[in-house]
Amino acid sequence: MIGKVMRAARMHEKGKPLDIDEIDIPQIRPTEVLVRVRACGMVPNLQNVLDKWDEMAPDLPLPKMPAIFGLDVAGEVVRTGERVRDFKPGDRVYVNPLRVCGSCSACRNGHTLNCERMILNGYFGIKPESATLFEDYPYGGYAEYLPAPQESLVRIPENLDFPVAARLGYLGTAYRALKRGNAGPGKTVMINGITGTLGLGAVALSLALGVRQILGTARDESLFERVAQLAEPGRIQILKSGEEPADEWSQRVTGGRGVDIAVDALSPGAPPEPMKEAVKTLNRGGCLVNIGMVSQEVPLDVFWMMSNNISHIGSSWFSTEQGQEMADLVESGALDLSFFDNQAFPLEQINEAVGNTKNRSGGFTNIVITP
Numbered sequence: 001m002i003g004k005v006m007r008a009a010r011m012h013e014k015g016k017p018l019d020i021d022e023i024d025i026p027q028i029r030p031t032e033v034l035v036r037v038r039a040c041g042m043v044p045n046l047q048n049v050l051d052k053w054d055e056m057a058p059d060l061p062l063p064k065m066p067a068i069f070g071l072d073v074a075g076e077v078v079r080t081g082e083r084v085r086d087f088k089p090g091d092r093v094y095v096n097p098l099r100v101c102g103s104c105s106a107c108r109n110g111h112t113l114n115c116e117r118m119i120l121n122g123y124f125g126i127k128p129e130s131a132t133l134f135e136d137y138p139y140g141g142y143a144e145y146l147p148a149p150q151e152s153l154v155r156i157p158e159n160l161d162f163p164v165a166a167r168l169g170y171l172g173t174a175y176r177a178l179k180r181g182n183a184g185p186g187k188t189v190m191i192n193g194i195t196g197t198l199g200l201g202a203v204a205l206s207l208a209l210g211v212r213q214i215l216g217t218a219r220d221e222s223l224f225e226r227v228a229q230l231a232e233p234g235r236i237q238i239l240k241s242g243e244e245p246a247d248e249w250s251q252r253v254t255g256g257r258g259v260d261i262a263v264d265a266l267s268p269g270a271p272p273e274p275m276k277e278a279v280k281t282l283n284r285g286g287c288l289v290n291i292g293m294v295s296q297e298v299p300l301d302v303f304w305m306m307s308n309n310i311s312h313i314g315s316s317w318f319s320t321e322q323g324q325e326m327a328d329l330v331e332s333g334a335l336d337l338s339f340f341d342n343q344a345f346p347l348e349q350i351n352e353a354v355g356n357t358k359n360r361s362g363g364f365t366n367i368v369i370t371p
């Protein structure tokens with residue numbers, strides 16, 4: 001039995017702690033479902049969004065105040081609109097927070113990830129024009145219930161727990177990057193920022209996709225052993241950033257085979273040199289996919305890149321179809337996500353959870369809110 005009201009963590013004023021408010025349970029449209037939120041991911045960047053978004057990205061819209069944040073929701077369907085065909089109450093789902101307008105040229109051509117008004121629900125919009133979509137989708141995941149369009153739903157298997165399923169957003173970003181680089185059997189992948197939230201997801205997904213060898217760079221040596229143990233000895237090799245030029249190192253540890261796909265997953269504030277070096281590790285025809293936060297200009301040898309058919313791609317977020325592929329990889333046992341240290345906080349402790357994102361063991365820590 002669903003009541004009329006729910007608890008939701010809301011921001012009433014920038015820089016102030018979130019309040020737990022009692023508000024009406026949202027109505028759903030005919031093509032939406034109502035999800036009982038069982039876990040919602042806590043992104044390390046949320047503190048920045050709450051405290052200083054207008055300095056970081058003043059043109060990019062946030063949910064309107066009082067704002068409900070919360071990006072990556074996993075839970076159960078409890079109510080369905082009359083035009084929802086394939087889902088029923090009790091279904092376990094991850095909700096892709098990608099919301100698109102449906103009417104811009106990109107949406108109408110089926111390239112929804114290029115929507116002119118795209119938002120990440122419960123987080124931020126990617127252009128000033130995105131503000132209009134926050135009018136349509138004002139609810140985020142730090143609440144007991146969330147309305148979700150049926151096309152955003154990923155069916156999750158019984159062997160994927162809700163807190164881990166709430167990680168599918170980060171994982172999906174890495175997954176799309178690997179798919180765009182054609183990662184698979186026989187390939188070598190190089191990951192900048194291999195111990196971090198995105199980088200570690202790229203490791204797990206590379207293993208699931210049958211990648212032959214995984215190279216990575218990172219600063220924090222204390223996590224190297226733990227990352228290397230995710231595969232059989234020697235399959236994962238890690239270089240401490242700056243210790244040696246990455247192109248020379250990669251040639252040595254791959255026995256001269258080199259790298260086919262580089263994924264840059266560096267955190268905000270990272271310098272441009274590691275990305276420049278990662279490009280230089282690539283074999284002819286190779287590809288660097290950037291999903292990280294390097295925000296300075298990167299000087300690249302574009303003549304060498306042209307001569308060697310090297311591409312450099314930016315990749316933002318992932319499709320619901322790719323979300324389902326990852327869930328299916330977990331179901332079959334190909335994708336092992338058992339390495340996460342899951343830390344669950346009740347909704348009432350959300351402000352502690354926001355502060356706790358500083359005390360993570362790199363990408364191994366998975367902080368979720370369980371409203």
Ligand SMILES: [Zn+2]
Pocket residue numbers: 100101102103104105106107108114115116117118
């Ligand atoms: Zn659109």
